[in-house]
Structures are given as structure tokens and as C-alpha cells.
Amino acid sequence: MKKYLLSFALVCMSLTAFAQSDYEKIMSEKIAKIETCKTPEDFQALANDFQRIESKESGKWLPSYYAAFSYIQKGRVMMREGKTQDLDEVANQAEKHLANAQNLAGADNAEIHLLRKMAYSLRMMVNPQQRYMTDGMKAAEELQIAEKLDPGNPRIALIKAEDTYFTPEQYGGSKTKGLEMFKKSLEQYNAYKPKSSMDPNWGRGEAEYFISQPVK
């Protein structure tokens, strides 16, 4: 009897242990989904998933971070589709979660500053001519802070590369220079070790994609 009771307790324990790692399980599951999302609707659903985790795990910064990241990715897809008028709304949502993430993770988190940069860039795209001096400047500021905090972060290099790649030559951009920067970011990806399996580790695919593009 004792034996059975023990095994029963063990089963219970393993199940509880299993429950404890539910957070990690669900997070890894949802983080893996980032790669498969394509449409704004996909990213909205993913943002909602992370929001659910965020409201349950109120002491952890990563769910808020990923909720914000999903919104930003949603905005970037919308931007590519030319739906720039609604980007303020998306940036609003992203910033709401970023504020939460920053409260929990502290002001010296480079990953959060990078997302803030990306949110300001989305805002700028609503009306680039007029917002270049306001949101554009704020974006540059956030990027600078992120870079100062974590110079080796490949995602910062990736976003900088993208900025250069998509800026027309006459405005100081360059496809070839951008490509070099993508390559540099890929090197950084190779050297980079995320703090945990759940910590930000996105962007490598993007860098590889751009490098694989033929140069015109």
C-alpha cells in the first residue's frame, strides 16, 4: 500500500511539477509561433495570447515584452501593406505593454528600448514628413540608449541594417551598406547567447533573408 501511495504521490507531484512549468511551456509554444505568423490578424491573435499570459503572470516582464513585440510586428506588416493611417493605434497598444515590461524589467533593458524605437518608427510612418522631427528623433534616441546598454545585441544591429537598407540612397541609405550591416548582425547572432530559452531571440531569420536577396 505504501508503495502505491508513494507512486500516487509521485504521479501527483509530477503533474504539479508539470503545472509549474506550464508558464515555460506556454511561453515557448507561443514564442515558436512568432515565426509562423504572417498577417496582421495572426500577430493580433499572438498579441492576445501573450496578453493572457501577461495578466496571469503579473510579475514577469517577458509576456508584456512579447505582447508588445507582436503588436509591433503587426504594425510592420500593416506598414508593408500601406495601411499607415492606423499605425498610431498599434503603437499605442505596443507602448502600453512596453511600459509594463519596463516597470518590471527596469529602465536598463536594451531589448525594451529597441522595441520602443520600433514603436516610434511606426508612429513616424503615419506622416513621415511631419513626424520626422518628433517621433523620428525619439526613435533615434531610443536606439541610441539600446546600443549603449547592449552594444553586442544582434537585434539592434538588425534594425539599424533595416533602416539603412530601406532608406533611399539620397537620404543616406544604401542597399549594399545595408547588406553589410545584415551580415554584421548575423555574425552577432552567431556569437549571441540568449539569457534563457524564453528571452528575446528573434530576428536571425530576417537577417538571413536579406542576405539571401540578390543585389541589384
Next chain:
Amino acid sequence: MKTRQQRLLFLITLLSFCVSYAQVKITGRVTFRNKGIGEINVTLKGTYDGATTDSNGKFSFETSEKGNHTLSFTHPKYNDIEKQIVIENQDISLDAELKEQINEIDAVVISAGAIEASDRKRATALLTPIDIYTTAGADGQISSALTYLPGVQKVGESEGLFIRGGTGTESRIFMDGSLINNYFSSSVPGIAGRDRFNTSLFKGNVFSSGGYSALYGQALSGALMLESVDLPDQSSYDFGISPIFLNAGFQKLSGDKNHSYGATLGYSLLSLMQKVLNFNTDFIDAPQGFNGDANFRIKTKSGGFLKYYGMYDTNKMGVRTESLEPGSDYALVRINGKNTYHNLSFKQKFGKYLLNTGASYSYNRSDLNFSGETNTIETDKTQLLTDGNYINFKAVLERKINKISAVRGGFELNSTDEKLKFEEVNKHYQDLISSVFAETDLGFSNEFSAKIGIRAENSSFLNKSNIAPRFALAYRLAKNWTTSFAYGLFYQNPESKYINGPAHLDFQKSQHYILQVQRASEGRSLRFEAFYKKYDQLIKVRNIANIENQNQPVQTAINNDGFGYAKGLELFWRDKKTFENIDYWISYSFLDSKRDFMNYPVSLKPNFASEHTLSVVGKRFIPEWKLGVNLSYTYAKGRPYYDIATKDINGNVVNFTRNEGRLKDYNALNLSFNYLPNLGKKDAKAFTVFVLSISNVLGTKNMYGYNFSQDGSRSSAIVPPINTFVFVGAFISFGVDKTQDAINNNL
């Protein structure tokens, strides 16, 4: 046996344990007004379980939770709702109907009569500072750019916004809520004064061509509300250089970004261009001016915002025209103007309350000298000297009721003290206009809102009071279509210029009815407006003196027996989307107006109102060349002109129209280029803009009216100072912080 039983028991327990972990499916549909809506976040509260609805509003997810739970439905555009559910072993199906969340972004905006030009509300963002600078023919002046919008007449010979059949003095301009007296520089008859205020001082504006809010008054036709800029984004030095002016300025932003200060100085002189270009006007003294301004802006620790702007300017010019009177060859007029304006405003939130206060003081001196010239000998000068002191104070307290509803109320004091000296005449005019007002914004839903206001004014000079109700409604017809209606009663004191003798006078009065239908979608807006205005108690004047060698007599108001009407239709279409890098708009105004006021003998079509005005503005930015090319065209049907004289009939002095006619149509095609060589260069220390603008490229000989001799037998056309003007200039801005950052990063 015992063991087997135990084993069985264990298995059953384990099984039931597992069953309790079995998944239950929860499905449903979320609707708003019976239509399925997507992107709703459905959450089983306190768990990771949930789903997002698809575009039909459907959702489905599985959960292993059991017992009493709460299912929540959230979306930023709708009110959150929660439903209690009990999860057992059966699948659950559950629908939810959401209510829309009333919020500022989605709520319909009352826009009848108003054109808002800022980045704040996308649907109404029509004319921003950049738009003004890139409108060919606007000379970077706010008031000129507005003439390319519907409702504003092209009146070249005098300053002011001539809105929908109103005179230039029937519109008022406000800075952060405070009235700006003498917004335009002093000028001589026949030449329009210029905007004293730099366009870049204002981040945005609301231009109302009628039916404006009860917070503003003393304008029969419309109001332009300018909002000054907040803290700059960085410290900077700015320089402007051109053959006709030089200016330099700086803005310093504190390290903690809580306060800033700055100043600019400028000097302008037209004489260089007079050597190059052929002017219609014979300037004996080339127009020249000096101006300086200073500002500070402070964000207080408690969240208040204090702003100061002060300026001083002087201007001078002299004009010689061929005399229409026998006995002298030329008529000369010279002006010396001095002006100072100071504005202090403070804004702070106290819980649900928002306090907005502003005070302004201005002093204006206009020193006009008239003389004649015969055989190059100048006659004695006649001086008309006006000194004015103006103080304005205004306080508005606002309380939010909900997200889109608010009540606000406050008071305003306007004090005027003017001294006029003309030969042996000394006039001292004093008036204090005290006003109280209250207004409420009522948002019934995102589709329907109303604004109801009332304003009461008392004028110490007139010793009279008035009460002016205003109201407006807005209703969303369909997703992009809105309609608004506005009604209002507006009062304005007679202009002090016409108060030169004893008379029992009252406020002048107008009533506006405005109906608007607007379609706003991404990058495009279409606006259609119909209006009717009724004027009452307009002043009538009589001539009291003639200034030697001048065509315009001195007049005094005798009563408020004038009246009139204006009605019209306006159309506005702006499109930034159809053509890449091209932004264009078309505006058309039809205006039918008649007035019996001033010295008009009968009801006449006013000489400042054109029946048809068409403007086309196009802007193309060529990124490869960093070049902006801007074009504008204005057509205005010829305005009527009158030569009104007096005659004696049985001992009564009566006015009659001695000469009248219609001017030829006005046409002007303007062109301008902006070249931004440093655009997008991240390491550039300076940001430079080169401007070349040519107004009236085709050299069309436009005219604004006629002057008649005192006996009516001779006349001369009033024409623009120049037919085609060419402006070149460079504007350079050094952003200090950016350079500083670049240095720090390299250390």
C-alpha cells in the same frame, strides 16, 4: 486480492485524476450590433486559455480547467465584458454582444465651419505649418495660405481674412486663446499689411469660417485660433538669408527637457529687389522693418505648462501715386509703425479639471503722413497718428464628464485704449469688453455629438450687453461620411476707426447657419458646405473730412441701420494618395452677398466679395532630387467697385453711386521650389532649405479696385505693388544636441 483491489482503486483514482485534466471545448461568437467582429481577445480569466475571434466573430478553444470561471471579452474599441461560466465535462457554447467604447479617436468631430490644421486629428488635418510653407504664392504667411481654402476671399489691397462676404476686420485671430490685436503690420491704403507672426511659431491652427465656439467672440464672420509650439525637440540655431531679409535665432532646451527659451532678430528691406524687378508701386521709402522676439516655455513639476511669447517690431514705407486732384502732381503717403505684443499663457490639470489662462498686452503705433507734390516740391505734411494699448485676459475651466463629453466656462476681458491725433482733432477711445461664456460638448455615442454654448458680452463704450447662443451637431452617416450643422449668433463692436463723433451705437450682429457633409478617408478628404449668414445692426457712416491729396475720406459711424446677407456653397477636395509624392487640393466657393452698410446708398454686392473663387494647389516632392515643386492657381470672378459720393437733396445729405462697374477677373499662377540638400543625412550638422518662389508667373495684370477723384471725374486703378515677384532665400538650422551627441559618441 487485497493488492489487486488496491491496484484497482489506484487505477480508478488515477483515471479520475486524468479525466479531470481532460479538455473541454468552449466555442462562441462575438458580435456588435449583430455583426461578428474579429480580433476580440477571449480569455478564461486567471488562466492561459483563450482565443482570438476570427473575422466572423467566431472563437473556439480548449481548456482543462473546471468549475466556476469568468470569460472576458476585450478589445480597445469596445467595452470589456465578462461572463460567468461553470465548466464541467460538456463543451460550452456561448455568444457575446459587445458595446462600443465611446472614445475620442472614434467619436465624430463637429466640423461645421471649422478646418483644423494640426496633426492631432487625422480626419480633419488639412493645413499644417509645412503645408503653409509649401503653398506656392502664400509667401509662408498663414493668412495668405488660408486664401487657398474655401470661404476666404482673395482681397489683395488690404489685410485681414475676408470670410464669406465679411470684411477683413470681421474676423479675429487668437494665439493660445488670447486675442491678437494688430496681427497684421500697419500699412498704407491700397497695400495690404503682412502677418507679423512667423508661421513656425504655431504647431497648428483651427480655422473657423463660421459658427465658431462660444469661447471666442467679437468677430462677425470667423476666427483663426493659432496654437503656439510647445517645448522644442532640441536646442538649435536658425538663420535665414535672402535679398530682402536677414534673420537669426536660437532655441535652447534645458537638459531635463522641462524648459526652453529662445529669441530671434530680423531685418527686412525691399530696396535691393526694387533694383532688379519692375514694381507698379512707386516707393519713395523702400518698405523696411526690424523685428525681434523672445520666448520661454516651462513645464512645472506639478504638470502645468507656462508659455511666454513677446515681440517688438517697427516698419516703415513711403508711397507716391499720381494725384487725381488738380493742383498737385503726386500724392505721397508715409508710414512709420511700431508694435509690441506679449502673451503669457498657463495650462494645468487638476484632477478632472483643466485650467487654461492667458493674458496678452499689445501696443501699436501707426504714424501716417500725407502730402502732395507739385513740380518736385513737397507740400506740408498732414499727420494721422494712432496709439493703441490693448490688454486681454482670459480664463477657461474645463471639466470632463466622460471620455468625449465636457463642460467648460470662463470669462474674458478686453481693454482698448486708443489715442488718435489728426490735425487739431484729438480722439481718445476707451472700451472694456467683459465676456462670460459656457459651453458643453455632449457625446451621445461615437456617431452623434452636440456642442451647446452661450456667450454674454458687455461693452463699456457702447454701454450695452448682448447674449449670443451657439450650437452645433455632428452625426456620422456612414464609416467615412459625417455631417454637421452649426448655428450661432455673433456680435462685434463697431470699429473704433469709425467712431469719430457722438452717436448712439450698438453691437453689430450676424447669424450663421452652416450645413456640412464631409467624407474623410485615408489620404483623401471631400468637404461640402452650404451656409447662410444674416447681418443686422451694421454701422452706417457719413463723411466728416477729407485728407488733402487722399481719396478716402474720414468717416464716422452714425447709427446701426445697416443690414445684409451672405449665402453660398463651398467645395473642397484634397488628395494625397492617388499620385505618389503628390498632394493636391481644389477648392471652390460660390458666394452671393448683399449689404447696405457704411456709406452704401442702397443694398449692394460688397466690393470685397467675389461670386466665384477657385483655387488649385499642387505639391510634388521628388525624393531623388530632394526637391519640392509647388504650384498654385487662383481664379476669382471680378469684384464690383463703387464710387460713392454725396449730394444735397432738399437740405439732406444723401449718398449715391456716382460710378460703378466690375473689375476684370483675377488670375494668378504661382510656382515655388524647395530644395533640401541635407535631407536624410544622419550625420549632417545643419539642415538647410533653399527656396525659390515666383508669384504670378504669367505676369497677369491683376487689379483690386479703383480710386476716384473727389469730383468723380478721374480714376486710377488699385494694383498690386508688383505683378510678378521673385523670392530667393536660404534657411539654415543647426541642431545643437545632435552635434553634441555625435561628439559624445566619438569620445
